[in-house]
Amino acid sequence: MTIVGIRCDAGARTGVGHLVRCVALAEELVARGVVVVFLSDLGGVAWAESQLTQRGLPWRPPPADPAALVATADELELDALVVDSYTLPPEHSAAVRATGRPVLAIVDGDFRGQTADIYVDQNLDSAIDVPGALGLAGLDYALFRSSVRSLRPAAPPVHTDARTPKVVAFFGGTDAYRAAPEIAVRLAQTGARFDATIIGADESLRDELHAVVPAEGQRFDIIAPTDDLPKLLAEADLAVSASGTSTWELLCLGLPAALVWVVDNQILGYDRTIARGYGAGLGRLGHLGVDAVDTLERLLTDAAARTELAQRAWSAVDGRGVERVADALLAKAASPR
Structure with a gap:
């Protein structure tokens, strides 16, 4: 059984865009038998919380620092981590990668210091060229919810x-x-x-x-x-x-x-x-x-x-971006570094 953690947040000022596209990916992963756990600060936004609870997606408060994130990854026996945040210190994803677990980072042009094995930038005409990493760029990788x-x-x-x-x-x-x-x-x-x-x-x-x-x-x-x-x-x-x-x-x-x-x-x-x-x-x-x-x-x-x-x-678009991203993530999780 594959277990994937998703580290993203939502809030009154942050908005819910990061959460929505992560929910889309989570839906596809769960449909393939993957266990998904959100590590998220949802800012008390009831609508954001309902996006997880109504889909039966478990979530817990985000770990406070890189060491706590690694400890959580160990506790949950995560096989991979998805990161989607403008504010998460890059040391968090780096610490998880140091354990040998693959990290997928969802970005919008600026990587904001995040290091990852897979980068996803679903924006129009985006491009990713990072040596040693897989770049999934453009609308072919747009993440849409099943709804x-x-x-x-x-x-x-x-x-x-x-x-x-x-x-x-x-x-x-x-x-x-x-x-x-x-x-x-x-x-x-x-x-x-x-x-x-x-x-x-x-x-x-x-x-x-x-x-x-x-x-x-x-x-x-x-x-x-x-x-x-x-x-x-x-x-x-x-x-x-x-x-x-x-x-x-x-x-x-x-x-x-x-x-x-x-x-x-x-x-x-x-x-x-x-x-x-x-x-x-x-x-x-x-x-x-x-x-x-x-x-x-x-x-x-x-x-x-x-x-x-x-x-x-x-x-x-063709609406199948979430399938392509899930394919890449699960392939990487099956053969970690």
């Missing part, structure tokens, strides 16, 4: 003007930078008709969203974070979100997307996605103006434009 993969259409959707466009706006499990109210305002300013579901990550955000007044022909449905988000997206005509891990899920679903960037580490992915025509760019959150409103209006009123985006998005 997303199961909803991937057999062909790219074709949009029509036959119904009021359905919009879903979401900004991670915490919306730490309070994007949802600003996007709701910009949607209302388009004057175009729509039926929008907007995720309010907490009660104060939902209060702000309820205060946004829709124009005639517009409707807002303000809801709390939900595990039904993939289903809502699969039924939508347009998504509005922040550039990041969730962007690749939108591509998998063939869903036209209008994207913003919020923090600096999203800029590169945002620019590449827009340049390839896989999404429509609204700009930087907090600085959205008339151009963003015009872009949203075009997407809401031009079914052909949405169809073109959908075709490009759907063709960018």
Whole structure:
């Protein structure tokens, strides 16, 4: 029996992107008979905790230092460790590798000092060249949860003007930078008709969203974070979100997307996605103006434009990245250094 530990965190400021893609990998590993244990600080975010508990994935608080991580690896009899963190000191993964256990590091361009036997960078046009390590780079290795993969259409959707466009706006499990109210305002300013579901990550955000007044022909449905988000997206005509891990899920679903960037580490992915025509760019959150409103209006009123985006998005991924990453990890675990 193979046992894999996953070291990742989530939180109100950290967000849930690291956890979501690790859950995707965990699902695939468990389906293959692997035992997976999360070593995670989930920041008290109930939605994050539910992603593990509802899947029966055990988790415990993260070890405080490299020695404690090695002790935990020994206690759990780990065969391999997955690391996905912007803040974990690199000494932690180095200590585990020193025991002979393989380490897989999920990164976003910058390795942040992590050393590993396998690096995974699922970002568009990424590249990895580390002597002695296996690099899995690009959208072929994008990690999608089963709830997303199961909803991937057999062909790219074709949009029509036959119904009021359905919009879903979401900004991670915490919306730490309070994007949802600003996007709701910009949607209302388009004057175009729509039926929008907007995720309010907490009660104060939902209060702000309820205060946004829709124009005639517009409707807002303000809801709390939900595990039904993939289903809502699969039924939508347009998504509005922040550039990041969730962007690749939108591509998998063939869903036209209008994207913003919020923090600096999203800029590169945002620019590449827009340049390839896989999404429509609204700009930087907090600085959205008339151009963003015009872009949203075009997407809401031009079914052909949405169809073109959908075709490009759907063709960018095949949804099987998690299988490829699991193959590589288990092969390495079976023949450690």
